[in-house]
Amino acid sequence: MEIREEEFLAPGHRGCAGCGATVGVRLALKALGKNTVAVSATGCLEVITTPYPETAWDIPWIHVAFENAAAVASGVERALKTQGKDAQVVAFAGDGGTADIGLQALSGAMERGHNIIYICYDNEAYMNTGVQRSGATPYGASTTTSPPGKESFGEDKPKKNIPMIMAAHGVPYVATASISYPEDFMKKVQKAKEIDGPAYIHLHQPCTTGWGFDPSKTIELGRLAVETGSWILYEIEDGEFHVTYRPLQRKMVDEYLMAQKRFKHLTEEERERIQHNVDALCTELKI
Amino acid sequence: MVNIGACVKEPGSTRKNKTGSWRTFKPILDKEKCIDCENCVLFCPEGCINKDYDIDYDYCKGCGICAEECPVKAIKMERG
Ligand SMILES: Cc1ncc(C[n+]2csc(CCOP(=O)(O)OP(=O)(O)O)c2C)c(N)n1
Ligand code: SF4
Ligand code: SF4
Ligand code: SF4
Ligand SMILES: [Mg+2]
Numbered sequence: 001m002e003i004r005e006e007e008f009l010a011p012g013h014r015g016c017a018g019c020g021a022t023v024g025v026r027l028a029l030k031a032l033g034k035n036t037v038a039v040s041a042t043g044c045l046e047v048i049t050t051p052y053p054e055t056a057w058d059i060p061w062i063h064v065a066f067e068n069a070a071a072v073a074s075g076v077e078r079a080l081k082t083q084g085k086d087a088q089v090v091a092f093a094g095d096g097g098t099a100d101i102g103l104q105a106l107s108g109a110m111e112r113g114h115n116i117i118y119i120c121y122d123n124e125a126y127m128n129t130g131v132q133r134s135g136a137t138p139y140g141a142s143t144t145t146s147p148p149g150k151e152s153f154g155e156d157k158p159k160k161n162i163p164m165i166m167a168a169h170g171v172p173y174v175a176t177a178s179i180s181y182p183e184d185f186m187k188k189v190q191k192a193k194e195i196d197g198p199a200y201i202h203l204h205q206p207c208t209t210g211w212g213f214d215p216s217k218t219i220e221l222g223r224l225a226v227e228t229g230s231w232i233l234y235e236i237e238d239g240e241f242h243v244t245y246r247p248l249q250r251k252m253v254d255e256y257l258m259a260q261k262r263f264k265h266l267t268e269e270e271r272e273r274i275q276h277n278v279d280a281l282c283t284e285l286k287i
Numbered sequence: 288m289v290n291i292g293a294c295v296k297e298p299g300s301t302r303k304n305k306t307g308s309w310r311t312f313k314p315i316l317d318k319e320k321c322i323d324c325e326n327c328v329l330f331c332p333e334g335c336i337n338k339d340y341d342i343d344y345d346y347c348k349g350c351g352i353c354a355e356e357c358p359v360k361a362i363k364m365e366r367g
Contacts, residue, residue, distance in 0.1 A: 003325070011333040011346035012301030017309060018350035022332045049301070052293055056301040182329050208350075216351030216364075219330050 001183050004030045013056040015048040018215025020205040020222065022048070023179045024121050025092060028203075031189035032117075034059060036088045037076055041069035041097030044128040044207075045121060067101040069093040070109035073116045081115075088117065088193050095122040095136035099160050110169040110198050117192045117199045120162065123207035131210045135160035138230075139277070140270055141262045143210075148265040158277075166200040167236045173199035175235035175244075179206070180222030184233055184244055191235070204231045212261020224256040229282040246287050253278050302346075306333065310349035312364040316340055320361035327353035327362060 008029035015022045021044055029036065038061045040046040046063050049056040064072045073091040080087055093102055098120040106118060125143045126132040133143040138159045142148050146155040167174045173195045177185035185203065192199030206221035208214070213221055225231035226245065230253055233245040253275045257263040266274075316327070321340055328336045330352050335343040342353075354362040 003329070005338050007334045009334060010299035010302050011335045011343070012304035012306055013333075014301075014304075014306075015332055017332075017348035018352055019332045022334075023330055026332075026334050027329065050295065051301070051304075053295055054300040054303060055295045055297070056299065058299045179330075214351070216355040218332075218350075218352055219356050 001187065003186065004033065006030070006034070008034065008036070008058045009049065010056045010058055012054070013049045014051055015044070016209050016215065018208045018218045019044075019048070020179050020207060020218045021045045021121050021123065023218070024119070024185075024203050024205050027179065027182050027186055028090065028092075028119060028189050029059065031186040032088055032090060032193060035086070036090055037061070037080070039063070039069050039073040039076060039089065039091040041091070041093035041102055042066035042128070043094035043097050043126075044123070045092055045094065047128055066097055068105045069097060069102055070106040070116075070118055073118065074109045074112060074114045077114045077116050089115070090117045090119060092119050092121055094127070095120060095124060096126040096134040098122075099135035099162050106166075107169065110166060110171050110200070113197050115196055115198070117189065117201065119189075119201045119203055121203050121205045123205045123210055124159070125207075125210050127207055127210045136162065140257075140266050140274060142265055143262070153270060154262075154265060163200065163202045163236075170239070171198045171200060172196075172238055173235070175200075176202045176204070176231070176233055178204040178222045178226055178231060178233060180219045181226065181233060181245060188235060188244075191237075210262070212264075213259055217259070221256070221259060224251065224259060227251045228253045228256045229278045229287055230256050232281070232285065232287065243285055243287065250282060250287060305345045306348050307345045310344075310347060311366070312349045312351060313344070313367055314342055314347065314349070314351070314353050314362050315365055316342060316353075317361045317363070320359050322359050322361075324358055326356040326358065330356050
């Protein structure tokens with residue numbers, strides 16, 4: 001795979017040392033190239049890349065609010081089309097901005113069939129405001145609004161399955177990806193660009209600050225998620241589902257969980273329950 | 288006066304902000320050991336390793352991802 005040398009996200013941004021979100025954006029923009037207009041929802045990525053009056057973006061970029069990245073992307077796409085301009089519109093929104101407050105705007109954009117790529121960078125909580133749970137927070141994770149204690153053991157609901165909700169819209173392209181598998185991710189972004197109509201990519205992105213691990217381990221954590229079967233890489237092209245990466249030998253989920261502070265409180269029984277759920281899904285998908 | 292929005296006209300202007308000052312540990316890359324895999328280039332959150340594997344210390348925050356992801360341990364983290 002030919003990978004562009006050019007960078008479209010400048011350094012000097014305010015992301016934490018070891019931030020996975022900026023890795024995701026760098027890779028996506030390398031796959032898309034210069035003729036791209038980006039939209040962001042409110043969240044870490046928006047805050048760290050645009051400390052007014054500076055911007056890290058080397059391509060046109062727009063931010064309006066937390067809840068409407070997909071609506072803004074729809075508007076930009078339609079405006080460019082009306083003016084006869086040909087540029088790819090890509091939206092980047094966090095898991096909160098996607099699974100929670102931005103879901104109806106996203107559903108509307110998918111339904112209307114805009115030619116946009118929507119990338120959810122999923123760090124599995126509201127990081128920008130101090131690690132509150134989102135609909136995409138996984139079962140068992142400790143966040144400031146799902147703390148372990150006498151009354152609770154961490155997040156008590158399973159991760160909301162947004163890519164499948166997107167697939168149910170019947171859009172031409174849906175994929176999951178991870179920043180730790182750059183070729184797989186960039187190929188998916190390129191496919192999404194080639195497709196006429198809406199494309200949705202759900203990008204798993206470890207967060208050193210919110211998950212509690214050393215900044216040097218960001219890529220390793222993303223890899224452990226995939227190698228343990230906790231995060232599955234697949235795509236759905238015109239309704240056809242297929243897994244794009246299968247670990248040679250699936251690792252135990254414990255290896256992933258125990259490497260992060262947000263899961264440290266889990267008892268053996270709770271971790272076994274998580275392993276059981278992962279096993280069930282992986283068996284179904286032959287992983 | 289209430290501003291209804293703002294526009295930044297200089298692309299990539301965060302380059303004015305030298306995040307190298309955040310660094311505690313410094314990655315030192317040994318080009319003799321390097322096998323051209325590009326892992327460090329792709330995974331650096333700052334995009335501050337160029338195609339010749341020169342690290343731009345003006346921006347490197349010292350996260351250590353490059354050292355961790357180098358398959359031949361060509362990058363060492365040193366204090367300072
Ligand atoms: C309507 C509205 N409600 C709340 C907020 C405050 N807020 C800003 S960012 C954010 C959380 C973002 O979480 P996520 O989308 O997961 O992105 P992350 O910061 O994790 O990258 C919240 C609650 C807001 N800006 N607008
Ligand atoms: S809190 Fe997480 S997602 Fe936000 S800037 Fe820091 S590392 Fe990146
Ligand atoms: S230590 Fe981190 S910021 Fe510095 S060059 Fe390596 S990956 Fe980039
Ligand atoms: S990760 Fe190591 S081997 Fe690969 S390009 Fe960088 S220095 Fe060279
Ligand atoms: Mg988030």
